[in-house]
Structures are given as C-alpha cells and as structure tokens.
Amino acid sequence: MGTILASIICVRGGQSLKTGTLLKILFLLIILLVGSIKIKQELFSTGGQTVPPLSEEITGNQTTLVIATGDMSGVYFPLGQAMADLFRKYDGKSSGTQVTNASVQNTKLVSQKQAEIGFSTVDVLALPEYKKSEVLALTGIYSNFIQIVTTENEIKTLEDLRGKRVSIGTVGSGTKLMSERILKAANLASYDMDISTLSFTQSADALRNGTIDVAFFSSGLPNPVIAELAAEMEISLVPIPKQMADRLHEEFEYYTLDEISGQTYEGVESTPTLAVKNVLLTYPDLPKQEAYQMVKTLYDHLPELQNAHPEAKEIKLAEATRGISIDFHPGAKQFFEEIIH
Structure with a gap:
C-alpha cells in the first residue's frame, strides 16, 4: 500500500497531484481494499459456516x-x-x-x-x-464409533446426562447428527441438559478443565484426544444399551451395535456402543x-x-x-x- 501511495503522489515531471484528485484516488483504493477482503471471506464460506483456509x-x-x-x-x-x-x-x-x-x-x-x-x-x-x-x-x-466420554463417576447411563453439561459435537459434524439421535432415543430433550457444540479438542479441554461433564465423539479408534485425556485422568464411557441400539438400527439401518474394546483407552473397560461406516x-x-x-x-x-x-x-x-x-x-x-x- 505504501508503494502505491508513493507512486500516485508523484506524476511525470515531478508535479504533485492536486489535493482533491489525491483524495479521490485514496477513496477508490479504500473501496478496492474492502472489496478484496469481502471476496476472500466469501471464498471460504459455505452455508453460513466458516471453512478454514x-x-x-x-x-x-x-x-x-x-x-x-x-x-x-x-x-x-x-x-x-x-x-x-x-x-x-x-x-x-x-x-x-x-x-x-x-x-x-x-x-x-x-x-x-x-x-x-x-x-x-x-x-x-x-x-x-x-x-x-x-x-x-x-x-x-x-467405521466410526460413538464414544460418550465423562469424567464424572456418577454418570453411568444416558439417563444420568439429565441436568448435565454436554457437548454434542460441532455444527456440520456427523458427531452432532448421531448424538442428537441417541439423545432423542433416550427421551432426552435439549432443554434437559446444558448443551454445547464443541470440537473434539475443545471437548477434551472442557472435560479436563471441568467446564463440561460429558462429550460425544464419533470417530475411529482410538481417538487421539480421548487417548491423551485417559492417560492424564480417570475417564469412563457411557454405554449404549442393546435395546436402544436395536431401535436405532431399525430406524436407521446403517447404525449397528458394536463394542469399544477395553484395550482402546487406558483404564476404560469394554463398552457397547453404535458404529457407522x-x-x-x-x-x-x-x-x-x-x-x-x-x-x-x-x-x-x-x-x-x-x-x-x-x-x-x-x-x-x-x-x-x-x-x-x-x-x-x-x-x-x-x-x-x-x-x-
């Protein structure tokens, strides 16, 4: 920008531009700059969600x-x-x-x-x-496995999520889609919990800091941030009961009952859950x-x-x-x- 300004202040023969002309040029440059920024923002936007560069x-x-x-x-x-x-x-x-x-x-x-x-x-x-x-x-x-992670000892079942602070995954993620269907099957409405939509990293940090009680993850095994969290502190996984898994499979045939092995995360026992390809x-x-x-x-x-x-x-x-x-x-x-x- 400094180079451009220097070049427009001087004209052939060393004469300076008149103040009015210079102001007009500066005004046009500002419009071009703002337009350029807007175009760049639009290039990385889809459906109101920001796409990282x-x-x-x-x-x-x-x-x-x-x-x-x-x-x-x-x-x-x-x-x-x-x-x-x-x-x-x-x-x-x-x-x-x-x-x-x-x-x-x-x-x-x-x-x-x-x-x-x-x-x-x-x-x-x-x-x-x-x-x-x-x-x-x-x-x-x-396949992805739904992994419902908690650091609270009193949370053993999905019903125990009532009144808790729960991250269900980011907007635009398969985690959020799957977690909402599981919560609905458990007769839990959004107003029954304090819901947040955090990323995997944010969810792990929030569990670590005690600002949430439960986080849903839909990913392959092992999920790196869950593995890191399990190595640092005691965690457990909330199971998906077979009866609920069967109901969800009947409604959504691509969901299948599976198990997260006890060898997956340090100190966490085998847990039944849902998987999706x-x-x-x-x-x-x-x-x-x-x-x-x-x-x-x-x-x-x-x-x-x-x-x-x-x-x-x-x-x-x-x-x-x-x-x-x-x-x-x-x-x-x-x-x-x-x-x-």
Whole structure:
C-alpha cells in the first residue's frame, strides 16, 4: 500500500497531484481494499459456516486435489494427510487437506466442487437436504464409533446426562447428527441438559478443565484426544444399551451395535456402543480415469496409509463396497470390477 501511495503522489515531471484528485484516488483504493477482503471471506464460506483456509502445502497456483477431512484431533485429518502424500508421491498430484467440521460440511464441499474428496459417515448421505446425485462414492473405509466420554463417576447411563453439561459435537459434524439421535432415543430433550457444540479438542479441554461433564465423539479408534485425556485422568464411557441400539438400527439401518474394546483407552473397560461406516466421496464430474487412479493408489499402497493411524488397518478391499447407500463413481466401479474379475 505504501508503494502505491508513493507512486500516485508523484506524476511525470515531478508535479504533485492536486489535493482533491489525491483524495479521490485514496477513496477508490479504500473501496478496492474492502472489496478484496469481502471476496476472500466469501471464498471460504459455505452455508453460513466458516471453512478454514487450505493447508500451506496446497496454496500454490497449481491445480490442486483437495481432501476435506475434519477436526485436526480426529482420525479423518491424519488419514487425509496420508492420502495426500500418496497422491503426490505416486500420481504426481498437487494435493493436500482441508480442516473442516467433518461429515456434513465435507458432503457440502464435495457437492459444490470445493473439494475433490471428502470423508463422511453414511448416515449423513441419507439426510434429505443432500441429493444423492450431487456426490458419489469412491470407496467405503473403516467405521466410526460413538464414544460418550465423562469424567464424572456418577454418570453411568444416558439417563444420568439429565441436568448435565454436554457437548454434542460441532455444527456440520456427523458427531452432532448421531448424538442428537441417541439423545432423542433416550427421551432426552435439549432443554434437559446444558448443551454445547464443541470440537473434539475443545471437548477434551472442557472435560479436563471441568467446564463440561460429558462429550460425544464419533470417530475411529482410538481417538487421539480421548487417548491423551485417559492417560492424564480417570475417564469412563457411557454405554449404549442393546435395546436402544436395536431401535436405532431399525430406524436407521446403517447404525449397528458394536463394542469399544477395553484395550482402546487406558483404564476404560469394554463398552457397547453404535458404529457407522465411513465413505470417501467425490463429485460426478470428476474424470473417470482420475477417480480410478485415486482408488487404485489407495489400495496399491494401503500399508503406507495404515502407518498414519491404526484405524486404517480396518480398511479392507473385500469390504470396500459394502453398506454404502449411494452410487459409486464410474472410475471406482471400474477399479472394483477389475479386482473382482
């Protein structure tokens, strides 16, 4: 800005601009500056929610493959980074990750072609506001487990959440969607609790500081921030009763009764809960060969992906197309058909 001002104060022959002319130019510069800021803000806004800027690795001028992930303390983010590394290493693609509020927001970003790949749970894809034609599946991956974490010894059941301070996950996350359905099944309304919508990291910090009593997490196992919290202090997981799990499965077939092993978190015993499958999404206009190559690269180099997080060991080619409620991209279909035959 200083250089621009210096250049407009002087004209050919060393004559100064008249005060009125200078003021007009300054006024125009201010308008341009404000407009530029507004445009930048709009570029990173979707549906009233702020989308964090792209990571440094993908802010160059080269066309970039963007992977919409989730909270940096979850599982989507490290796996997304590992995938970006694979695409750069083996396909020569300029690729990187986008930190988001996870499933709901990722689905929106992919449908709007603001990301080439997005992580999502399959329950989000059944929401009426997301037309199935706007996104296609690349591959099913591992499952998310609902983890209801508390530091309070007296909280043993979902009914014990009544009157407590509870974080149900960020707006635009699969955690919030799933937690709201569980609370409804437990006959708990929002006014029965002091509800907050915190991220994984914020929830862990709030549990640590005693500003909330319970936090819902929907993620792969182990969740890094829960593992860190369990190593620091005594925590427990609130179980999902089988009867409730069966009712939820009847209403939402993609929710299944599962168990969080007692080996997952320090000092926490095995706990029954709900699980829901994850899927990688893309948009229909992505070229067939590009989609084919992305899926092929993931499975050709799966051991490298598994080094990023233990949950990647649950990604199995034999289960890649099971339990997915939307159509697969033609490129992904071609890959799986070749493997089968």
